[in-house]
Amino acid sequence: MIAASVGKRPAGLPADGRRAVMRWRRCLPFVPLIAAAVAFVAADDCKDTHPDTACVNFVPIPNGAEQTCSGGGGGGSGGGPTAVPTATNTPIPQPPAPPAATTSRYVATTDYGTMYNLGCAQGARGEYGLAVLSFGRPEMSMGVFGVRLHDNNATFASLAEVEASSKWFTVGLYNCSPVPLVAPIRVALGTSNLDAGGVDFFAHGAAWARMVLNVSSFVLTNRYARISVAGGNDFEADWSLPGVAADWADGYMSVGGVKPYYDYGDAGGCPLYSPASPADSPLDNPCNNGWYQSDIRYVAWEVPAANPLPEIYLEDGGNARQWQRVSLYSVFATGSRIIVRGAMSQRTACQERPPCAGTANSPDNAWYQMYVALNTDSRTAELPSDLPYLTDISWYRDLQ
Amino acid sequence: MGKRAIVGVLLVLTLGAATAASLRLTSGNPLSQDKGGLPPAKQAYEDQYEAERNAALTAGPPTPDNPNHIPLPTGTPKPPPEGIVERPNPLPGYFFENMWSQLVGDTRVAVYAGRLTGNQDTGVIVRLTSKSPTDPPVQVVREVPGLGSLRVEAVHKSTTGFALAIRSIKGSCVSFDLVSTAVASASADFCAQPSEAPAAGFSYCCAAQLDMDASTPGVQSSVTAPGPRDIDIGIVLGDDAGQLSAFNFKVIYDDTRLTPVATGGGGTTNGNPDLNDAALGAGWTCSLPSGSATPDIDPDTGPDHGVAFLSCSTTGTPASLTGAVTVATLRVHVAASGTSALSLSEAAFFHPLQSEIGSCAPVITVKMPCFDGTVTAP
Numbered sequence: 207m208i209a210a211s212v213g214k215r216p217a218g219l220p221a222d223g224r225r226a227v228m229r230w231r232r233c234l235p236f237v238p239l240i241a242a243a244v245a246f247v248a249a250d251d252c253k254d255t256h257p258d259t260a261c262v263n264f265v266p267i268p269n270g271a272e273q274t275c276s277g278g279g280g281g282g283s284g285g286g287p288t289a290v291p292t293a294t295n296t297p298i299p300q301p302p303a304p305p306a307a308t309t310s311r312y313v314a315t316t317d318y319g320t321m322y323n324l325g326c327a328q329g330a331r332g333e334y335g336l337a338v339l340s341f342g343r344p345e346m347s348m349g350v351f352g353v354r355l356h357d358n359n360a361t362f363a364s365l366a367e368v369e370a371s372s373k374w375f376t377v378g379l380y381n382c383s384p385v386p387l388v389a390p391i392r393v394a395l396g397t398s399n400l401d402a403g404g405v406d407f408f409a410h411g412a413a414w415a416r417m418v419l420n421v422s423s424f425v426l427t428n429r430y431a432r433i434s435v436a437g438g439n440d441f442e443a444d445w446s447l448p449g450v451a452a453d454w455a456d457g458y459m460s461v462g463g464v465k466p467y468y469d470y471g472d473a474g475g476c477p478l479y480s481p482a483s484p485a486d487s488p489l490d491n492p493c494n495n496g497w498y499q500s501d502i503r504y505v506a507w508e509v510p511a512a513n514p515l516p517e518i519y520l521e522d523g524g525n526a527r528q529w530q531r532v533s534l535y536s537v538f539a540t541g542s543r544i545i546v547r548g549a550m551s552q553r554t555a556c557q558e559r560p561p562c563a564g565t566a567n568s569p570d571n572a573w574y575q576m577y578v579a580l581n582t583d584s585r586t587a588e589l590p591s592d593l594p595y596l597t598d599i600s601w602y603r604d605l606q
Numbered sequence: 607m608g609k610r611a612i613v614g615v616l617l618v619l620t621l622g623a624a625t626a627a628s629l630r631l632t633s634g635n636p637l638s639q640d641k642g643g644l645p646p647a648k649q650a651y652e653d654q655y656e657a658e659r660n661a662a663l664t665a666g667p668p669t670p671d672n673p674n675h676i677p678l679p680t681g682t683p684k685p686p687p688e689g690i691v692e693r694p695n696p697l698p699g700y701f702f703e704n705m706w707s708q709l710v711g712d713t714r715v716a717v718y719a720g721r722l723t724g725n726q727d728t729g730v731i732v733r734l735t736s737k738s739p740t741d742p743p744v745q746v747v748r749e750v751p752g753l754g755s756l757r758v759e760a761v762h763k764s765t766t767g768f769a770l771a772i773r774s775i776k777g778s779c780v781s782f783d784l785v786s787t788a789v790a791s792a793s794a795d796f797c798a799q800p801s802e803a804p805a806a807g808f809s810y811c812c813a814a815q816l817d818m819d820a821s822t823p824g825v826q827s828s829v830t831a832p833g834p835r836d837i838d839i840g841i842v843l844g845d846d847a848g849q850l851s852a853f854n855f856k857v858i859y860d861d862t863r864l865t866p867v868a869t870g871g872g873g874t875t876n877g878n879p880d881l882n883d884a885a886l887g888a889g890w891t892c893s894l895p896s897g898s899a900t901p902d903i904d905p906d907t908g909p910d911h912g913v914a915f916l917s918c919s920t921t922g923t924p925a926s927l928t929g930a931v932t933v934a935t936l937r938v939h940v941a942a943s944g945t946s947a948l949s950l951s952e953a954a955f956f957h958p959l960q961s962e963i964g965s966c967a968p969v970i971t972v973k974m975p976c977f978d979g980t981v982t983a984p
Contacts, residue, residue: 319680330675342695358716358734358743359686359707360694381672402693431662434655444701466651510647545644562698602742
């Protein structure tokens with residue numbers, strides 16, 4: 207049942223499926239207590255606990271073998287409650303429509319007029335949610351921190367230029383917004399962990415955090431009530447050793463009063479969720495380039511300011527299943543899942559600069575794959591409202 | 607049943623508390639957007655955002671002042687880097703070790719070297735050409751199986767212009783022709799030799815040359831001219847320079863062997879040197895130094911003291927140059943037998959907006975090869 211529904215919209219779900227999951231979700235802080243209670247009676251009648259009594263199916267199973275209620279294998283548990291809940295097969299709820307996708311950008315210029323106009327175009331469309339301005343990899347030139355922009359030539363831009371152009375983006379975004387003001391939009395100013403050498407990533411992270419604060423202060427001073435500002439980083443396993451990425455995150459966090467940042471990167475090389483191999487084990491699995499799931503988790507979630515907004519590019523849902531496994535690893539390692547805040551797709555970028563073989567997910571598919579992957583396992587499940595953000599990245603939209 | 611009752615009570619209590627907590631989280635400001643079940647440390651950030659939003663709303667946000675979405679004028683893009691940049695941002699499907707970038711005429715050429723992300727054994731070379739750093743580029747991809755990741759080591763002259771020396775992580779060396787985009791095996795020396803392009807960069811398309819026999823098709827670097835007689839020497843800007851809006855140059859010679867010729871054709875564009883109006887079009891103005899009716903601004907005589915100078919620009923439509931174009935002609939009189947060398951100096955050519963095509967002796971920003979000439983009088 208679960209396998210059949212991964213990667214596509216499940217059919218035949220009960221009309222109140224979402225409500226049932228919401229009830230379950232609200233009980234998350236009480237999971238250990240409920241798990242113990244359910245285990246207490248599991249031997250009597252498993253089916254009585256599934257699913258409409260909410261907070262379902264935390265059935266401790268010896269030896270890690272999965273046991274379910276609805277799959278025909280119900281029966282006694284034979285074991286006591288454990289610290290980590292085991293997998294369940296709570297039906298994947300029918301989600302509401304995905305959130306409207308915003309436009310994120312590979313930033314190719316810090317020209318003020320251009321950045322104003324890009325913000326204006328998004329404001330005119332009334333976009334809301336979260337949009338990333340991805341400025342390119344960290345760089346230091348002549349003793350000045352900055353980035354290599356996403357133009358065709360990797361032009362250097364200082365953080366002062368990034369800051370000024372970001373402010374102009376927010377000016378355009380606000381001043382072209384419909385009146386009365388529409389729902390809020392958060393602008394995440396992003397760089398990456400691509401390591402070319404010669405950059406102190408801890409110091410760059412700290413400088414980036416201060417730059418984000420400066421842009422946020424500008425927005426607050428101007429009372430742009432529908433705009434908030436955050437940081438961002440395209441953390442990708444292939445782009446640096448894990449310590450480099452962690453350095454940046456730690457540096458970002460070292461600044462007082464920082465704004466959150468969003469990890470719009472990948473979990474490259476990490477294992478995928480598979481119904482045939484649900485990986486109910488506390489192993490910290492390896493990913494690409496010396497990374498482990500714990501490293502992904504660290505920069506995307508463990509750092510207090512961090513929030514995962516992963517790239518869900520693969521059309522076969524592989525990226526989403528990797529992130530579900532990172533969340534599951536978190537359950538084993540810490541007793542709680544990570545909360546993925548949404549998804550980033552690259553459909554527009556792929557249309558602008560093909561090819562993107564197998565990685566041109568539509569925004570809706572990206573969000574839906576993420577939602578379904580998380581909800582294939584009750585321990586990583588999230589409500590739709592936990593994933594409020596959906597954004598599609600572009601190279602050139604609104605530039606011409 | 608007793609156990610069931612206990613569990614039932616527990617469930618009711620816990621669900622009740624949880625529901626209350628959830629309801630608390632979903633109330634509040636209508637602009638609230640982030641009310642998930644975040645842990646307290648992360649929820650604190652959201653609470654701070656909401657407090658800031660509320661403060662702005664309370665103070666009264668300004669009315670958006672551009673309801674008609676009128677765009678702002680955009681500025682001139684900042685000059686992109688010249689030469690080699692390490693670890694540029696990847697493109698989907700490719701991971702790059704480094705890249706090389708150069709303005710060629712009015713086209714920016716960037717060559718990325720690295721590997722496929724999905725196959726680390728397959729090297730990849732991507733050439734992007736674009737008119738603007740933010741324009742969609744024309745992309746040519748060459749995959750090189752079996753070599754592993756690639757990186758640009760140096761730039762060398764080739765028969766078609768210039769070729770990049772590219773080394774694989776496994777030690778092999780290949781050449782990548784910038785024009786044909788052909789990839790070929792190369793000797794280890796090809797990758798080991800220092801680049802012929804200085805840090806300031808170079809222009810491979812647009813060498814400036816002295817055409818010592820303007821009456822003969824093509825560019826002649828030497829001419830045999832029994833004296834005494836006048837000869838015309840062309841100052842040629844090499845292939846496909848694109849838009850030309852300004853230039854200047856000096857031609858240095860020995861004015862005891864080649865004597866200046868007064869032409870006096872009238873106007874700033876018909877002196878000596880003489881602007882090639884036919885090729886460059888109307889609207890040009892040249893700054894002729896005092897005494898420029900004769901092509902020698904140096905009062906001294908002897909080797910290198912013959913100095914012909916011309917500096918021209920257009921306020922009209924820039925000339926659009928394809929192929930090799932003679933931008934001006936210098937007339938000198940062959941006065942003595944023997945071989946006499948002429949050289950270009952302070953030569954610089956510009957696109958509109960002072961974007962440099964190339965320069966030599968000295969290089970301003972973009973190095974341009976300049977080729978000299980000789981006159982032999984039997």
